[in-house]
Amino acid sequence: MAHAxxxxxxxxxxxxxxxxxxxxxxxxxxxxxVVLTLVGLGTVLKQDRVMxxxxxxxxxxxxxxxxxxxxxxxxxxxLEKYFTDQLLLRGTLVETxxxxxxxxxxxxxxxxxxxxxxxxxxxxxxxxxxxxxxxxKKFVKAVDRPVYMALAPSKTVVAEQNGILPAxxxxxxxxRYKKMIEGFDQAGMTNISLxxxxxxxxxxxxxxxxxxxxxxxxxxxxxxLQADKVSIKEVPxxxxxxxxxxxxxxxxxARKTTLAYATAGDTLAYYGAxxxxxxxxxxxxxxxxxxxxxxxxxxxxDYADRYEVFLxxxxxxxxxxxxxxxxxxxxxxxxxxxxxxxxxxxxxxxxVVDIRYVNATFDVSxxxxxxxxxxxxxxxxxxxxxxxxxxxQKL
Amino acid sequence: MLxxxxxxxxxxxxxxxxxxxxxxxxxxxxxxxVASLFFYAWxxxxxxxxxxxxxxxxxxxxxxxxxxxxRVGIKPVMASxxxxxxxxxxxxxxSGFFIAxxxxxxxxxxxxxxxxxxxxxxxxxxxxxxxxxxxxxxxGKVQKNPLDLALYIALFPQLIAGPIVRYETVANEINDxxxxxxxxxxxxxxxxxxxxxxxxxANGCGQVADAVFKMNDLSMGLAWIGxxxxxxxxxxxxxxxxxxxxGLGLMxxxxxxxxxxxxxxxxxxxxxxxxWHISLGSWFxxxxxxPLGGNRVSPLKQYRNLAVVWMLTxxxxxxxxxxxxxxxxxxxWIMLEKAFLGKLLRRVPVISTxxxxxxxxxxxxxxxxxxxxxxxxxxRAMFMxxxxxxxxxxxxxxxxxxxxLLAGFAATPLPKMLGQWVVExxxxxxxxxxxxxxxxxxxxxxxxxxxxxFNPFIYFRF
Numbered sequence: 001m002a003h004a005x006x007x008x009x010x011x012x013x014x015x016x017x018x019x020x021x022x023x024x025x026x027x028x029x030x031x032x033x034v035v036l037t038l039v040g041l042g043t044v045l046k047q048d049r050v051m052x053x054x055x056x057x058x059x060x061x062x063x064x065x066x067x068x069x070x071x072x073x074x075x076x077x078x079l080e081k082y083f084t085d086q087l088l089l090r091g092t093l094v095e096t097x098x099x100x101x102x103x104x105x106x107x108x109x110x111x112x113x114x115x116x117x118x119x120x121x122x123x124x125x126x127x128x129x130x131x132x133x134x135x136x137k138k139f140v141k142a143v144d145r146p147v148y149m150a151l152a153p154s155k156t157v158v159a160e161q162n163g164i165l166p167a168x169x170x171x172x173x174x175x176r177y178k179k180m181i182e183g184f185d186q187a188g189m190t191n192i193s194l195x196x197x198x199x200x201x202x203x204x205x206x207x208x209x210x211x212x213x214x215x216x217x218x219x220x221x222x223x224x225l226q227a228d229k230v231s232i233k234e235v236p237x238x239x240x241x242x243x244x245x246x247x248x249x250x251x252x253x254a255r256k257t258t259l260a261y262a263t264a265g266d267t268l269a270y271y272g273a274x275x276x277x278x279x280x281x282x283x284x285x286x287x288x289x290x291x292x293x294x295x296x297x298x299x300x301x302d303y304a305d306r307y308e309v310f311l312x313x314x315x316x317x318x319x320x321x322x323x324x325x326x327x328x329x330x331x332x333x334x335x336x337x338x339x340x341x342x343x344x345x346x347x348x349x350x351x352v353v354d355i356r357y358v359n360a361t362f363d364v365s366x367x368x369x370x371x372x373x374x375x376x377x378x379x380x381x382x383x384x385x386x387x388x389x390x391x392x393q394k395l
Numbered sequence: 396m397l398x399x400x401x402x403x404x405x406x407x408x409x410x411x412x413x414x415x416x417x418x419x420x421x422x423x424x425x426x427x428x429v430a431s432l433f434f435y436a437w438x439x440x441x442x443x444x445x446x447x448x449x450x451x452x453x454x455x456x457x458x459x460x461x462x463x464x465x466r467v468g469i470k471p472v473m474a475s476x477x478x479x480x481x482x483x484x485x486x487x488x489x490s491g492f493f494i495a496x497x498x499x500x501x502x503x504x505x506x507x508x509x510x511x512x513x514x515x516x517x518x519x520x521x522x523x524x525x526x527x528x529x530x531x532x533x534x535g536k537v538q539k540n541p542l543d544l545a546l547y548i549a550l551f552p553q554l555i556a557g558p559i560v561r562y563e564t565v566a567n568e569i570n571d572x573x574x575x576x577x578x579x580x581x582x583x584x585x586x587x588x589x590x591x592x593x594x595x596x597a598n599g600c601g602q603v604a605d606a607v608f609k610m611n612d613l614s615m616g617l618a619w620i621g622x623x624x625x626x627x628x629x630x631x632x633x634x635x636x637x638x639x640x641x642g643l644g645l646m647x648x649x650x651x652x653x654x655x656x657x658x659x660x661x662x663x664x665x666x667x668x669x670x671w672h673i674s675l676g677s678w679f680x681x682x683x684x685x686p687l688g689g690n691r692v693s694p695l696k697q698y699r700n701l702a703v704v705w706m707l708t709x710x711x712x713x714x715x716x717x718x719x720x721x722x723x724x725x726x727x728w729i730m731l732e733k734a735f736l737g738k739l740l741r742r743v744p745v746i747s748t749x750x751x752x753x754x755x756x757x758x759x760x761x762x763x764x765x766x767x768x769x770x771x772x773x774x775r776a777m778f779m780x781x782x783x784x785x786x787x788x789x790x791x792x793x794x795x796x797x798x799x800l801l802a803g804f805a806a807t808p809l810p811k812m813l814g815q816w817v818v819e820x821x822x823x824x825x826x827x828x829x830x831x832x833x834x835x836x837x838x839x840x841x842x843x844x845x846x847x848x849f850n851p852f853i854y855f856r857f
Contacts, residue, residue: 020822020823020826021826022576022582022727024827024829024830025576025577026576026580027830028580028583028584028833029576029580030577031834032583032587032837033409033412033413035834035837036404036408036409037406037409037413039405039841040405040406040409040410043405044406070440071440073437073439073440076437076438079402080401080402081848083401083402083405084400084401084402084848085408085843087401087405087845087846090845093841093844093845094842094846094847096838096842097581097839097843097845097846098846099593100839100842100843104797105599105795105797105798105801106796106797107794107795107797107798108793108794109794152406166793167662167786167791168784168786168787168789168790168791168793169786170787170790247855250440257547319587330770338839352504375647376420
């Protein structure tokens with residue numbers, strides 16, 4: 001009696017092999033089509049997003065074609081931009097690529113940001129030293145009031161001084177920072193030294209300082225004014241009023257790299273609004289604006305810009321008045337000033353100008369005289385080379 | 396439209412494929428033609444008319460050639476066809492360069508026209524010429540239906556970046572082709588591999604090359620890193636595009652010829668050019684070199700023929716003297732190999748590969764540099780440097796060393812051999828791995844595509 005074969009015979013085996021091969025072909029073809037179609041359909045059918053929290057920008061909107069824009073091809077460019085901005089799973093895909101760069105390609109830098117072993121994210125910068133525009137010198141003379149410069153070293157400066165950046169990274173922000181201070185000094189401005197700031201005074205994942213760095217800056221400003229015989233008092237905050245964000249804070253540098261590179265999130269600390277009672281904040285023709293807006297702290301999402309908790313961010317012209325007995329100061333500032341101003345407003349009345357957000361004809365000297373301020377304070381971080389041209393025009 | 400764009404990948408391609416495969420066969424060519432014209436019109440609608448004009452002209456030329464083939468006077472028709480096509484290409488691609496060169500040489504101030512270069516004009520012009528020549532040589536039948544000819548020239552997979560598909564290759568498939576599951580699945584894998592080459596490897600290496608070529612005072616190490624990165628970028632960029640075109644062709648039932656065959660393992664410059672942009676090399680060989688007499692003429696004429704072919708090859712790549720120099724450079728090496736060097740190189744296999752690689756890298760310097768002085772300065776850094784190494788070289792190596800190594804590995808036949816071994820060795824598991832690998836690559840390539848448009852707004856970053 002013939003035995004049934006234990007294994008398929010030679011003719012049967014290739015057929016089975018072929019059938020599996022054919023199955024995999026079907027799977028390949030179908031899954032390719034399904035993935036492409038689903039992503040395309042999903043993108044078209046889902047509701048459009050207006051803002052990207054990750055990229056901190058408005059996303060492209062669908063525009064209406066015209067004969068002219070179709071013929072010259074610009075409509076198609078806009079449509080591609082819109083489709084890419086609104087693509088289903090866009091954020092996930094961006095994060096995936098960042099993880100590939102970090103974990104497979106082992107790239108320590110992402111979009112120019114270096115993540116140090118201690119979790120601090122640093123943006124290296126190598127550039128030529130640029131002179132301070134003569135507009136500052138002219139302004140000091142024209143305004144005829146004491147002019148102070150509180151120039152915070154950028155986080156990169158502190159990182160360079162701490163030797164955090166690898167030796168092969170070209171970065172000369174410290175040199176530029178020192179030259180900048182010399183230049184402001186030569187322009188006749190009084191330097192308020194913020195050199196003692198430590199890396200821990202900055203967020204790990206954001207380029208700004210934290211509330212401790214800001215408070216240190218406030219103390220230095222008051223002490224310098226006191227040294228110049230200005231009648232101003234340092235008003236301490238109650239440590240019991242210190243709060244911290246429930247959600248982790250991932251700042252601007254984490255947005256640039258995505259969470260793939262952010263080894264640790266920050267905790268954003270701030271002082272409760274009760275500490276600033278009696279200060280009336282006005283901007284955009286509206287007073288009684290909040291000094292501390294906790295909605296930013298509570299906002300959902302990894303990339304929520306929680307730093308906006310301080311004064312809701314930047315405003316072109318703002319006043320912070322109270323019945324405090326102190327000088328009236330004009331503060332010319334960038335976003336580093338936002339956590340400092342609430343403290344400073346408890347010691348002085350403030351007129352605040354962010355020259356990036358005022359109209360082209362704004363004249364700082366005329367504004368200072370019109371507001372009859374007792375002094376002018378520039379409160380910036382050292383990464384302001386890009387602002388010099390604007391200052392030259394508006395001072 | 397580019398293959399490496401989201402709108403192509405997630406809208407155009409699935410729509411075209413789905414409609415194509417569900418519609419009756421009779422309408423498929425028409426649908427592909429409409430899709431191809433739409434594809435071309437996406438970026439530059441007005442140039443569709445130019446391409447259609449080119450198609451119409453060559454359609455008529457081929458009809459004339461086919462009808463009057465055996466009568467006296469067909470050669471002037473062929474000459475007219477070549478002149479017409481080259482005039483079209485010449486005006487759009489070379490007129491500015493030509494007149495600027497005249498101005499510079501003769502110190503005159505002739506008006507330099509600012510002509511916008513229609514995308515893909517070099518490719519579709521060469522394909523159109525290939526059609527008429529193949530009809531003339533009876534290597535392919537004449538197309539009576541102008542729409543079918545339009546499909547051959549405008550077929551979107553190979554329209555804007557090749558490969559240059561010769562008429563004889565697809566003449567039969569235009570009217571009679573079978574779309575099969577094995578071809579479709581193979582096409583999908585090939586397309587994904589091409590997309591990954593372009594978006595992951597070419598763009599990754601391109602970042603290094605772009606950064607280095609912008610720098611001054613290069614150390615030797617940095618110069619070599621830069622040119623190696625560029626060599627890998629251009630290879631994966633171009634071969635990736637060819638892979639995508641071949642893959643797309645397969646999905647529609649077309650079988651295009653290979654355009655690259657691991658050129659960086661070549662043992663001579665001649666071999667390099669048999670492995671690099673094969674469709675262009677064979678086009679010049681069959682339509683220029685051989686008609687000039689090829690190897691069947693005296694040695695002196697053979698060298699003349701080579702010189703003509705390589706000057707034209709250089710010029711085809713771009714309207715600039717650096718491209719002409721690049722072509723001439725290869726022409727000279729190929730002549731030397733033909734004269735004596737080839738025999739020597741065959742005796743030293745490993746050294747010949749390294750030697751060829753160095754020559755190719757030097758050639759890429761001319762290709763990448765904007766001007767001659769830039770190219771010479773770069774070569775000086777490579778071979779007569781003032782510094783051997785610097786911090787910038789360390790940075791590039793730390794930041795991009797892995798991707799350069801991976802790209803270098805991927806430029807050899809080893810990954811393909813490894814893939815084949817896995818499939819053969821592990822059977823079903825191997826085939827499943829092959830599928831998973833393709834899908835993972837699709838995901839990663841799409842991630843790279845989307846990440847390239849990542850644009851965090853932190854201009855006011857203080």
